[in-house]
Amino acid sequence: MSTIYDVAELAGVSAKTVSRVVNEDKAVKTSTREKVLAAMAELDYRPNAQARQLRMGSKTSIGLLLEDPTSGYQGRFHHAMLSACMESRRYLAVELYEAGLADWQAYLDRFITDAGIRDMILLPTLCDFGPLKSFLKSRNINCILISPSTPDSHYASVAMDDRLAARDIVEYLFSLGHTRIAHIGGHPDHAASILRRNGFYEAYDAAGLSRPPADYMEQGTFLFKSGFEAAERLLALPERPTAIFAGNDEMAAATCSVAHKAGLRIPEDLSVIGFDDAPISSSVWPALTTVRQPYLEMARRSIEILDAAGDTVTASDRQVRHIIPHELIVRETTARL
Known part of the structure; x- marks a missing residue:
């Protein structure tokens, strides 16, 4: 394994100069820095991370x-x-x-x-x-x-802003003509779950529409299984929703699975929206509409x-x-x- 002294010898500089390059000292001349970096690359030199941390x-x-x-x-x-x-x-x-x-x-x-x-x-x-x-x-x-x-x-x-994001989701569904929208909330102990449900209600209030019935509001836990069970209940309702907003992408993917099992077409018979833009959102079929967390x-x-x-x-x-x-x-x- 190469040492700082090997790099210094190959580059024709002192070990102190190599150390200054490693620690990004701006005072080192460009030509000197380039010689040291070239020597480091040739010798495959890797600075000791722990030692660097102690210095920094x-x-x-x-x-x-x-x-x-x-x-x-x-x-x-x-x-x-x-x-x-x-x-x-x-x-x-x-x-x-x-x-x-x-x-x-x-x-x-x-x-x-x-x-x-x-x-x-x-x-x-x-x-x-x-x-x-x-x-x-x-x-x-x-x-x-x-x-x-x-x-x-x-x-x-x-x-x-989870509340605003949820409101944007519902208003987007309104723009597509949906008003019978159900919501599968996330884990009740998470603040985001409460904020997203509040945003859901805010969109209805701002549009002057009656809020959805209580049986349109399901409680999940952010897990696939909880979304699956909630979607089963929602799609078994006498007047099923035309759109479901799930609190995250795993529960939205579960909702799509239940819809396929019931013979419903997505999005022709049911629109589904998730939240997070997790990897599952673009790997399931059809690919999920969702909110991308930054x-x-x-x-x-x-x-x-x-x-x-x-x-x-x-x-x-x-x-x-x-x-x-x-x-x-x-x-x-x-x-x-």
């Missing part, structure tokens, strides 16, 4: 806790954070957080210490877990809360806020909530009535 200090590592890495939302956000960290030359340290773990504080303390974390991203529902936030404050960890249900005086938040933009904004923050967590009367615009992606599961 606490602003290098960002921690991310995942409760369910297999979920569409957390998986997509994880990927977005990896991309954003590559762009900003930060490192992402990821750990699994299991609810109910008896010694979770000691577990997280080891994670924070071993990975040298000073910054952290908290996704739903951890962004609303008071004991966790109190623990991180005690460790003086800077955090960004992603789509929290309530503001926090210590931490800024980054979110998309994952990468949210990840980038989170890093920008952390980069601008100091090394000390400071409280304020009102932390800023950064709203990132969403996008309605029209595909094959919606049509004019």
Whole structure:
């Protein structure tokens, strides 16, 4: 394995100069930088990441806790954070957080210490877990809360407007002539589920239309199975809906499966809309109309806020909530009535 001294010898410079190039010192001449980079490439030299982190200090590592890495939302956000960290030359340290773990504080303390974390991203529902936030404050960890249900005086938040996105979905269905629209909500413990249902109702109120009957409003859990069972109930109604807005793409895909099983054509007999633009939305047939969560933009904004923050967590009367615009992606599961 090549060392910094091998690179220095091949490039005809000192080891200190190689170190300055590795650490992107702007004072290094372009010609010298090019010689060092060429030597590094020829020798396949890889700087020691841990040593580099110690040199650069606490602003290098960002921690991310995942409760369910297999979920569409957390998986997509994880990927977005990896991309954003590559762009900003930060490192992402990821750990699994299991609810109910008896010694979770000691577990997280080891994670924070071993990975040298000073910054952290908290996704739903951890962004609303008071004991966790109190623990991180005690460790003086800077955090960004992603789509929290309530503001926090210590931490800024980054979110998309779930309420507005849901309203846009329903208004789009109105434009296609649908008024008998059913909704399969997400997990009741998630703030996004409540906001999306509120946006659903707001669209009806703004249009001066009566809200759908109670049996048009189903409760899911963001899981495929819950969407399947809810869609079965909705499509068995005496007056079935002409469109279904599911709280995420997995439940929307499940709705399509139930419709196919019942012999209904999509979108001729039933329009279906999901939420998130997860991979399943473009891999099922027909491809789902959905709302695209701005994952990468949210990840980038989170890093920008952390980069601008100091090394000390400071409280304020009102932390800023950064709203990132969403996008309605029209595909094959919606049509004019």
